[in-house]
Amino acid sequence: MAGLFSGSGFSGGLKISTLEFTQLKDIIYELSGIFLNSNRKYLVENRFSGRIKELNLKSFKEYIEYLKYDRNKEAELNKLADLITTNETSFFRDNPQLKVFTTETLRQMIDEKRKSGKLEIKIWSAGCSSGEEPYTLSIILHEMLKTELSKWRIQITANDISTDIIQKAKKGEYAKYALKTTPPLIAKKYFTESKPGVFQVNADVKKLVRFARINLNDRTELKKIPKSDIVFCRNVIIYFDKEMKKKVISAFYDNLIEGGHLYVGHSESLHTITNTFKAKHHEGAISYRKI
Numbered sequence: 226m227a228g229l230f231s232g233s234g235f236s237g238g239l240k241i242s243t244l245e246f247t248q249l250k251d252i253i254y255e256l257s258g259i260f261l262n263s264n265r266k267y268l269v270e271n272r273f274s275g276r277i278k279e280l281n282l283k284s285f286k287e288y289i290e291y292l293k294y295d296r297n298k299e300a301e302l303n304k305l306a307d308l309i310t311t312n313e314t315s316f317f318r319d320n321p322q323l324k325v326f327t328t329e330t331l332r333q334m335i336d337e338k339r340k341s342g343k344l345e346i347k348i349w350s351a352g353c354s355s356g357e358e359p360y361t362l363s364i365i366l367h368e369m370l371k372t373e374l375s376k377w378r379i380q381i382t383a384n385d386i387s388t389d390i391i392q393k394a395k396k397g398e399y400a401k402y403a404l405k406t407t408p409p410l411i412a413k414k415y416f417t418e419s420k421p422g423v424f425q426v427n428a429d430v431k432k433l434v435r436f437a438r439i440n441l442n443d444r445t446e447l448k449k450i451p452k453s454d455i456v457f458c459r460n461v462i463i464y465f466d467k468e469m470k471k472k473v474i475s476a477f478y479d480n481l482i483e484g485g486h487l488y489v490g491h492s493e494s495l496h497t498i499t500n501t502f503k504a505k506h507h508e509g510a511i512s513y514r515k516i
């Protein structure tokens with residue numbers, strides 16, 4: 226996976242002092258829970274210089290003042306989130322994990338719900354980036370339930386801290402690259418090439434997903450998310466320090482129904498974070514269940 230600051234390509238940037246770096250780092254942490262290592266100084270210079278010039282400011286010192294005191298600071302704090310996070314994602318990312326999710330968790334859940342007559346599944350995709358993850362989950366549900374889907378109430382709540390990325394997700398238009406790990410038959414069935422090289426996710430897939438900008442560091446906002454059967458939070462907590470990881474995982478615990486499932490990224494683990502979930506090891510994936 227690309228690093229936290231991949232892709233800016235800006236050169237000839239402004240310099241940040243050690244004190245300014247610490248101040249900016251604290252602002253970012255307070256805002257998003259994202260923890261910046263001191264070796265990220267150069268990358269901060271690289272990413273923020275363009276934005277500082279865009280605001281007609283001259284230095285990191287002025288930018289920090291702006292973030293603290295300007296009347297537009299709220300909007301800028303949003304922008305900040307776009308600058309510091311990587312939104313790297315793709316459809317059907319981590320296929321082995323999705324296979325476990327489909328053949329174990331979802332299949333069993335669907336069987337149990339059919340038996341109980343409660344045809345309802347709620348999923349939360351937390352840190353959804355440009356929508357590839359929640360739309361993938363919607364496609365999987367379409368494939369599992371087929372014509373039966375119309376009898377079910379499926380709700381996929383998808384959130385990200387970045388306002389721009391949520392706008393992109395709502396549009397549902399993607400370059401071919403986003404489909405790089407999507408089985409070709411699925412791509413054909415659920416996408417339309419609306420313009421050359423632009424793939425539009427079909428309306429039925431979109432219908433199950435509700436997007437909103439939410440900061441995982443804001444406990445009050447998190448409480449508004451409907452109770453979930455399943456939470457996906459993949460490749461997000463990797464950017465948080467231990468305290469923030471604990472906070473976020475405990476919010477997922479509270480959000481999940483009894484026996485609900487949590488999926489984190491391939492390189493992420495709850496091992497030192499909590500013992501309130503039961504880990505199940507599968508070939509190529511770990512799934513967690515609320516106990």
Ligand SMILES: C[S@@+](CC[C@H](N)C(=O)[O-])C[C@H]1O[C@@H](n2cnc3c(N)ncnc32)[C@H](O)[C@@H]1O
Binds near residue numbers: 353354387390441464
């Ligand atoms: C690498 S992407 C992962 C996307 C997707 N879950 C996946 O695995 O493909 C990480 C996403 O987490 C979001 N993010 C980071 N900190 C966040 C926070 N405090 N609240 C909500 N989203 C956050 C970023 O904006 C980014 O879109």
